[in-house]
Structure formats: C-alpha cells, structure tokens
Amino acid sequence: MKNDSVTAPQGFWAAGVASGVKVSGKPDLGLLVCPTGATAAAVFTTNKIVSAAVQVSRECLKSRKVYGVVVNSGNANACTGKLGLANARRMCELTAGHLGVEPREVLVASTGIIGHQLPMEKVTRGIAAAAPLLSDSQESGLAFCRAIMTTDTKLKKAYRELRIERTAVTIAGTVKGAGMIGPNLATTLLFLTTDAAISKSLLGTALKEAVGDSLNRLTVDGHQSTNDTGILLASGLAGHPPITSPSRPYEQFLKALTELCTDLVHQMALDAEGATRMFQVVVKGAATKAQAVQAARAVADYPLFKCAVHGGDPNWGRIICAVGSSGVQLDPAKVSCKLDDLYVFRNGATTDFKAKEASRIISQRQFVITVHLGVGRDSGFYYGCDLSAEYVRINADYHT
Amino acid sequence: MKNDSVTAPQGFWAAGVASGVKVSGKPDLGLLVCPTGATAAAVFTTNKIVSAAVQVSRECLKSRKVYGVVVNSGNANACTGKLGLANARRMCELTAGHLGVEPREVLVASTGIIGHQLPMEKVTRGIAAAAPLLSDSQESGLAFCRAIMTTDTKLKKAYRELRIERTAVTIAGTVKGAGMIGPNLATTLLFLTTDAAISKSLLGTALKEAVGDSLNRLTVDGHQSTNDTGILLASGLAGHPPITSPSRPYEQFLKALTELCTDLVHQMALDAEGATRMFQVVVKGAATKAQAVQAARAVADYPLFKCAVHGGDPNWGRIICAVGSSGVQLDPAKVSCKLDDLYVFRNGATTDFKAKEASRIISQRQFVITVHLGVGRDSGFYYGCDLSAEYVRINADYHT
Numbered sequence: 001m002k003n004d005s006v007t008a009p010q011g012f013w014a015a016g017v018a019s020g021v022k023v024s025g026k027p028d029l030g031l032l033v034c035p036t037g038a039t040a041a042a043v044f045t046t047n048k049i050v051s052a053a054v055q056v057s058r059e060c061l062k063s064r065k066v067y068g069v070v071v072n073s074g075n076a077n078a079c080t081g082k083l084g085l086a087n088a089r090r091m092c093e094l095t096a097g098h099l100g101v102e103p104r105e106v107l108v109a110s111t112g113i114i115g116h117q118l119p120m121e122k123v124t125r126g127i128a129a130a131a132p133l134l135s136d137s138q139e140s141g142l143a144f145c146r147a148i149m150t151t152d153t154k155l156k157k158a159y160r161e162l163r164i165e166r167t168a169v170t171i172a173g174t175v176k177g178a179g180m181i182g183p184n185l186a187t188t189l190l191f192l193t194t195d196a197a198i199s200k201s202l203l204g205t206a207l208k209e210a211v212g213d214s215l216n217r218l219t220v221d222g223h224q225s226t227n228d229t230g231i232l233l234a235s236g237l238a239g240h241p242p243i244t245s246p247s248r249p250y251e252q253f254l255k256a257l258t259e260l261c262t263d264l265v266h267q268m269a270l271d272a273e274g275a276t277r278m279f280q281v282v283v284k285g286a287a288t289k290a291q292a293v294q295a296a297r298a299v300a301d302y303p304l305f306k307c308a309v310h311g312g313d314p315n316w317g318r319i320i321c322a323v324g325s326s327g328v329q330l331d332p333a334k335v336s337c338k339l340d341d342l343y344v345f346r347n348g349a350t351t352d353f354k355a356k357e358a359s360r361i362i363s364q365r366q367f368v369i370t371v372h373l374g375v376g377r378d379s380g381f382y383y384g385c386d387l388s389a390e391y392v393r394i395n396a397d398y399h400t
Numbered sequence: 401m402k403n404d405s406v407t408a409p410q411g412f413w414a415a416g417v418a419s420g421v422k423v424s425g426k427p428d429l430g431l432l433v434c435p436t437g438a439t440a441a442a443v444f445t446t447n448k449i450v451s452a453a454v455q456v457s458r459e460c461l462k463s464r465k466v467y468g469v470v471v472n473s474g475n476a477n478a479c480t481g482k483l484g485l486a487n488a489r490r491m492c493e494l495t496a497g498h499l500g501v502e503p504r505e506v507l508v509a510s511t512g513i514i515g516h517q518l519p520m521e522k523v524t525r526g527i528a529a530a531a532p533l534l535s536d537s538q539e540s541g542l543a544f545c546r547a548i549m550t551t552d553t554k555l556k557k558a559y560r561e562l563r564i565e566r567t568a569v570t571i572a573g574t575v576k577g578a579g580m581i582g583p584n585l586a587t588t589l590l591f592l593t594t595d596a597a598i599s600k601s602l603l604g605t606a607l608k609e610a611v612g613d614s615l616n617r618l619t620v621d622g623h624q625s626t627n628d629t630g631i632l633l634a635s636g637l638a639g640h641p642p643i644t645s646p647s648r649p650y651e652q653f654l655k656a657l658t659e660l661c662t663d664l665v666h667q668m669a670l671d672a673e674g675a676t677r678m679f680q681v682v683v684k685g686a687a688t689k690a691q692a693v694q695a696a697r698a699v700a701d702y703p704l705f706k707c708a709v710h711g712g713d714p715n716w717g718r719i720i721c722a723v724g725s726s727g728v729q730l731d732p733a734k735v736s737c738k739l740d741d742l743y744v745f746r747n748g749a750t751t752d753f754k755a756k757e758a759s760r761i762i763s764q765r766q767f768v769i770t771v772h773l774g775v776g777r778d779s780g781f782y783y784g785c786d787l788s789a790e791y792v793r794i795n796a797d798y799h800t
Contacts, residue, residue, distance in 0.1 A: 046725070115720075396707045
C-alpha cells in the first residue's frame with residue numbers, strides 16, 4: 001500500500017510510543033524528524049495564556065533549520081510555571097541529543113489536561129524508546145498520528161500530490177482535536193510535512209492562508225486552547241527549483257495545502273466530541289467580509305441550533321435569531337435562508353416549504369446553510385457540528 | 401396568605417387562561433391590567449430581528465398611560481411578516497375593547513416558536529375568556545405567571561416592600577425563561593408592577609439600571625431571543641409624594657427593584673433548561689469594567705467549563721483557558737483563581753489545593769468563582785449555570 005502518512009513526503013521519519021503519560025496506556029509520545037533539516041513555519045494559539053511548549057516552540061522557530069518535533073498527549077503542560085517551561089525545554093534537549101542537533105533546532109507540542117506537571121521520567125523514557133523506532137514507513141507515520149490523539153476516536157490524515165515544474169511534490173498532514181475547538185487556529189495540534197522547496201517566509205504565508213480558510217473556520221465549542229499549534233516542515237527534497245516568490249508554483253502549492261487542510265477540517269468536525277453531523281454556514285449579502293464571517297460563526301456556535309441539528313429538526317427560527325443577535329448589519333425585510341437548495345425563509349418571511357424535505361436535509365451527515373443579509377456584496381463561511389448529550393457526558397466526566 | 405404576586409401592589413388586576421395556542425392545553429394567555437392607568441417603562445431585545453409584539457409595544461410605550469399588557473406563550477409571532485404585525489395590533493385592540501381604552505394604551509408580548517402565524521381565533525377567544533376573570537387576588541396573579549411560561553418547570557415570582565417617606569410601597573414581578581438566554585436583556589419576558597409614584601423618565605432609568613445588573617448578567621446559552629421584553633408598570637397609588645428627581649426615595653426604589661430582579665435571576669438560573677447548579681463569576685484586577693464583564697461572560701458561556709460544573713469536576717484549567725481566550729488584558733504571571741474561598745491557581749501557577757475540597761465547592765447548588773487578572777483595579781461579574789445532557793435533549797426535541 002502506498003504511504004499516505006506524514007512520512008510520505010521525501011525526507012521524513014516518524015515514531016510513536018506509549019510512554020505512560022496517559023494512564024490508559026495508549027500511545028502518547030511522538031517524534032517527527034527531518035534528518036536533513038527542514039524549513040519550518042508554525043501558527044500558534046492566540047490565547048493569552050499559552051502552554052510551555054508554545055513558548056519554547058515560538059523561540060525555536062527562529063532557527064534556520066528544524067530537525068524534529070517532539071509531541072506528547074495526555075498532559076498540556078500549561079499553567080505549570082517555571083518548572084513546566086524547564087520541562088518543555090528538556091523535551092527539546094533530549095530529542096536533540098538523540099538526533100545529534102541543537103535543542104533550539106527541535107520544536108515541541110503538548111496536549112491534554114491543563115495544570116499538571118509532566119511526569120518527566122516517563123517522557124524521558126518515551127523519547128529514548130521512540131528514537132530508535134524512527135523510520136519513513138507508513139506504519140511509523142501512523143504511529144505518530146496515534147500518539148497525538150486525545151479524545152479523538154479516529155486517526156486523521158490527509159495527503160496531496162501535485163506537480164511543480166514537472167516535478168512530483170507531496171504534502172501530508174495529521175491533526176488531533178475533538179473539543180475545545182474555536183476560531184483562530186482551531187487546530188489544537190496540526191503537523192504538516194512536504195518535500196517542496198520553498199523559502200521560509202513564503203512557507204509561513206502559505207500556512208497562515210491555508211489554515212485561515214480551513215481550520216480557523218471550524219467551531220466545535222467556540223473556545224481556543226492554550227496549546228493550539230500548527231507546524232509545517234518542508235524538506236525541500238522534491239527536486240524542483242525552490243519557490244522564492246508568489247509565482248504560479250506558489251499558488252499551486254497553496255491550493256494543494258488549503259485542500260489538504262480542508263480535508264482535515266471535515267475529518268475533525270465529523271469526529272468532534274459527540275458530533276453526528278457537520279454543516280457549513282455560508283453568509284452572503286453582508287456589508288463586509290468580517291461581518292459575513294461573524295454572522296456565520298454566530299450560527300455555527302449557537303447551542304440551540306446545534307441541538308436542533310442533533311435532533312434533525314429544521315428549526316430555522318434559531319438560525320435567524322442567531323444572525324439577528326450577532327451584531328452585523330442586515331435588512332430584516334430582505335433576510336433569506338436556505339437549507340441546501342431549499343428556501344425556508346425569504347425576504348423576511350417564512351416560505352411555504354415542505355417540512356419533510358427540510359427535515360431530510362438537516363438530517364444528512366453534511367449540509368449547507370446559506371443566509372443572505374440583504375445589505376451588501378460580501379460573503380464568508382464557518383463550519384460547525386451538532387451538539388449532543390454525548391458531548392456533555394464526555395466533558396462532564398473528563399477527569400482533572 | 402398574603403398576596404406576593406404581581407397583583408400585590410395596589411391597583412393591579414391579572415388573569416391567565418388556556419386559549420389553545422399551546423397544543424398541550426397548558427395556560428398560554430395572560431392579562432395584566434392597571435384600571436387607573438399606569439406609568440410604564442420597558443426594555444426590549446437588541447436582536448436586529450424582533451417579534452411583531454416588540455415592534456407594537458415599542459410604539460405603544462409612547463402613550464402617556466398604559467392600562468394593560470396582553471401576553472401569549474407558545475408562539476413567538478416573530479418572522480411572521482405583515483400578517484404577524486397585524487395580529488399583534490389586533491391583540492392590543494381586543495384587550496383595549498374589553499378595558500374600554502385605546503389600543504395604543506395596551507402593550508403586547510409573545511414567546512414561543514418562531515416563524516408560525518398566531519392562531520387568532522384561539523387568541524381572540526382567550527382574551528375574551530380572560531377579561532372577566534381579571535381580579536387583584538393572588539390566584540389571578542399566579543394564573544398570569546403560569547400563562548407566560550414555556551419550558552420553565554417552575555413559576556417565578558419575587559416581591560419587595562419598602563417605605564418611601566413613611567409610606568408602604570410594594571414591588572412585585574414575574575419572569576419566564578429557561579433557554580435562549582443571553583446577555584443584554586436575558587429576560588425573555590419580565591413583568592414588574594409597583595404602586596410607587598414615579599415619573600416616566602425615572603421609571604425608565606430605574607428599570608434599565610436594575611436589569612443591567614441582574615437579568616443582563618445571566619447567560620444560559622449566550623443568545624438573545626427576538627422577543628425579549630421587560631415591562632415595569634407603576635400605578636402611583638401608594639400615596640407618597642411622587643419621585644421626580646434622583647433623590648433618596650429614588651435610590652431606595654432602585655435598590656429594592658434591583659434586589660427583586662436579582663432574586664428572579666437566581667430563580668431563572670436554577671430553572672434553566674437541564675441546569676442543576678448556578679454560579680457567579682467575579683473578575684477583579686481588570687483594566688476596565690467592560691473587560692472584567694467580558695472575561696466573566698467568557699467563563700460563564702464556556703461549554704467545556706459548564707460541562708465540568710455539571711460533572712462536579714473542579715476543572716479550573718478551563719476557567720483559565722476561557723479567560724485567556726476572551727481577548728482581555730491580563731498578566732499571565734499574576735492571574736489567580738478562587739473557587740469560593742479556595743485558591744486553585746495563584747500568580748500564574750497551580751496551588752497545592754485539596755482536590756476533595758474543590759470538588760465539594762463546585763458540586764454545590766450555588767458557588768462563586770473569582771478570577772484576578774493582575775493588570776488593573778476594575779471588576780465585573782456574570783451569572784451562569786451548568787450544561788447538562790438534559791439541555792440537549794430538551795432542545796433537540798423541541799418541535800418546529
């Protein structure tokens with residue numbers, strides 16, 4: 001079987017082990033390595049309180065080359081003070097030691113419970129156990145994917161091939177995240193690898209743009225964690241002339257990267273805690289793009305509507321209510337709303353739609369809501385999912 | 401038994417009947433009347449899409465005196481276009497006919513499902529049935545309270561007595577609302593009566609202030625309905641010299657009114673859909689009062705924290721996460737957090753608190769969370785409640 005994991009692009013090794021940080025004994029420590037050194041870009045949470053790993057990775061990202069990323073799940077290493085910061089640095093040091101590089105050439109990411117110190121003996125043994133397992137096999141790539149999961153029920157991965165100046169280029173990625181997913185980097189943890197050759201600044205721009213139109217447009221519960229991190233490593237080994245300007249090759253790369261991230265977003269939304277359906281809210285006729293996105297987010301974040309979706313109930317009144325209270329400009333006499341292609345509300349009044357057809361649409365695994373505000377020409381969108389009793393159970397029982 | 405319902409202040413009659421708007425056959429039509437004419441004040445939803453009743457009441461509020469309010473539950477008469485508007489006006493006309501006053505001297509309020517036309521035959525019969533039942537008895541007052549309920553499981557009422565210049569003055573109120581409760585008038589429907597004599601402009605100021613520090617500080621699910629309406633009627637029959645300036649009598653009246661509204665807020669929070677506990681989030685050390693309120697609201701609105709509260713789990717990490725992503729200024733090294741009087745986080749690091757004690761606090765029916773941001777001197781608060789699987793069930797099954 002062809003490798004379609006994060007080790008698929010040329011020049012990447014991975015490994016994943018169970019270090020014991022998770023009491024369940026599930027995999028919880030992963031390494032992702034580029035032995036020849038990768039150009040790196042990253043995006044981080046905009047939460048004002050960030051994990052130790054985010055603080056350390058922000059510093060290390062200044063290095064010209066990055067040789068690896070060390071990730072643990074089961075413990076966020078956030079709100080852990082100076083000891084937490086020292087522990088995050090130690091994870092980089094230990095990994096760098098095994099790779100024979102500088103600690104500042106290694107990035108680190110953590111996810112899990114907030115406010116507990118990392119059990120460093122277990123982490124140290126885990127890194128030592130993972131290092132000899134590093135390989136470019138698909139099995140190693142998947143082991144890494146498994147090691148970053150928390151409440152995810154499914155492993156998430158995506159893969160794209162493209163040709164840049166007649167040379168085959170590969171991009172691959174994995175993401176974890178099922179709850180605590182809100183706007184502005186709804187990634188929780190995202191790792192992308194590519195063998196494209198591209199300058200550091202363009203790599204950063206491409207990552208921001210791709211994430212901005214995909215993972216930053218998903219809300220599961222409207223909040224952003226202390227640990228959100230998205231890392232893109234480019235080995236440059238594909239063999240095409242390096243991309244150093246926003247040329248056609250750059251556009252091709254960006255398009256493939258955005259598609260790949262959108263693919264991951266769909267996987268995340270459908271595996272969100274307790275979720276059974278996902279939807280896209282498209283808002284048109286807005287005064288500005290920002291207002292369109294704001295109104296779309298208000299619908300995607302509205303608990304009452306998310307409950308109705310869970311019940312397969314086309315309660316469009318809750319869509320209109322959410323849009324009306326979102327603070328955006330609208331013309332009440334011109335507002336319209338469609339479920340897929342079915343108008344349920346048109347020019348400020350309910351239509352004579354077939355309730356059965358509306359129920360069918362909203363009971364699908366995926367559907368689209370389109371709202372027209374009737375005041376301008378701008379549009380925007382957001383992804384959301386239903387809210388189930390299962391979400392509450394998962395998050396009421398998650399142990400601190 | 402002493403009357404402590406909305407008919408307790410001198411000069412008020414009430415009635416409530418089952419008109420058939422609710423298919424369940426529960427009470428759904430109420431009248432609240434001041435035969436001598438009342439000075440009236442009201443606050444309405446800031447949703448840009450409002451019910452027909454809100455549009456009509458905004459107009460009628462301009463009348464010098466208001467003689468009555470007609471309310472239906474079971475149908476919001478929102479998103480119902482011109483016919484809906486005509487129906488709301490018709491409700492005022494019918495009530496005015498029974499009272500022998502002008503239609504513009506009657507206010508109207510509706511609550512229930514959005515987007516369905518009112519069954520006017522039933523409403524007409526209901527008003528005709530209620531009018532002869534009008535009386536100042538407690539039973540009539542309670543019948544009105546019952547007629548405005550939707551998913552409320554408990555009738556909500558509050559009562560205060562005060563002395564203004566040695567004269568006994570009474571204020572009473574009722575509120576309905578269990579879901580779709582968000583900031584800026586989280587009242588859904590609120591009706592207050594008093595026999596105080598007070599000028600129309602001061603009555604309006606008092607209502608805004610009292611609601612601003614009570615009902616506007618409660619979030620159940622963060623959104624505001626199309627129908628939120630709070631009405632305060634003053635008969636002026638208590639016999640004290642009229643309040644016409646922001647004097648000591650005004651301050652006494654405002655204090656009693658705010659206490660009464662806060663009492664109603666507690667009843668609402670504890671009867672919120674599926675809720676089993678309520679909490680107050682107090683934020684101190686903020687750069688501005690607005691930022692303190694913003695951070696407090698972020699915690700009270702955070703689904704992950706609301707789930708933890710439901711589970712009786714002192715997951716303070718989610719409090720810190722919500723505050724950090726709320727967009728307010730804070731000093732990560734100075735942030736602190738208390739559950740009641742127990743510090744769980746101090747100066748940016750976890751404390752060595754007893755987990756059992758934290759669990760006990762968060763498992764109470766009511767508790768207080770205090771967060772210090774470490775950057776200024778301003779403070780603010782918000783009320784919230786837990787999020788349960790029951791909330792989802794109620795709102796997934798609510799029929800459109």
